[in-house]
Amino acid sequence: MSHDRRVLMSLPPSLRTSVTPTELELIASQQLIEIIPLIAMEKTAFISGAYGPLRPPHRAKIPIWMAVNLKLKKKCHIIAPHWLNVEFLQARLNEETTETGFSRLPFRFSEISKVLLDVASDDIPDAEKIRSVLKDLCEARQAKSREGLANLDQGEFSLPNFCSMEINEVRPFFVQSMAILQQLYRESGET
């Protein structure tokens, strides 16, 4: 048994193959987003890069974590990403309910939409409506991943356009189920 494996075994089973939603949120928060600053700031160097300068009322691109921080101090308005609006999501929802595959959404749409709707719902038009469409969208996709489970086998598994948060949620038991099937499966003619 390798050292890695032993370290892994000391974690609770659900954390051996997946990270927590909060960790995914942290990763997603590295992405850049446009804001309209309400304060001026010179170009500043951070470990992940240099951002700014902030010159109201000109737009600036900064990481989400920074935007959230400023927003909570009421020092900026956040501009919703192009996909975070009712029309776009409604179109995806229609696609989701009429077609078999998963619709194409940004890989980290769950994390980003949750954070933005949480702190900046006053900057996003129709935030309430977006929330409800997102909820429907998630449910429609969940139903599809459930169907995927029905077709599980020991070898491979593919769910195109499945998103980071969704993958993370199903990973622990999908991985384990496949491992079990791998054990139970016996190729015909195998000695």
Next chain:
Amino acid sequence: MDNDYFSIDAILAENQKFQCTFKQEIPDMGHLGGGSERDIQVQSKRQIPIWLAYTIIYSDWADFDIPAAFGPKVRNALKAEPRSVRLANLVGAGGSWYGFGKTTMDILSDEQAQVLSEMLTTTFKGRLIEVIDQAQHFAALGPVGASGNTGDSSQAFREGLDATERDLFTLAQESSKKMKRWYEETEKSKR
């Protein structure tokens, strides 16, 4: 279920007995069956623990019967409806039906092993969705509703889960719970 030396599951899966019919007389070993006879007679039947059964079967001292847990009665019940069979009852408390099945499969001849493998995999797949559905349902209920009634059949199903499925249930439930907690927490509540 794997044959890893360090796997607790593998050790637990061997906590079962095989019914062996001896082909040779074994002197001074009558106590193995808990009987009062001194020797094991030819054609006598004994319940032999798996760890010992390997040696006895491979040395051709005895034949073994396919355990009742995988016998024709169970097979027909599973064919009719995999979800209505209480796997836990077949292997005793905390037992792993699939693990025992895998162990049995490894000792059987090719042809029989193939049949058993098919039975194990179809059963596993047939029950998997129900396991996950219920796990997610219970995660959504939270601690308060955990005792809520969801019908007799689903409760019977839960009680009939074997150790392998129970693990999956826990994994799926924890995963869903984590997601739920994440969705419900807000930036404002964190501060």
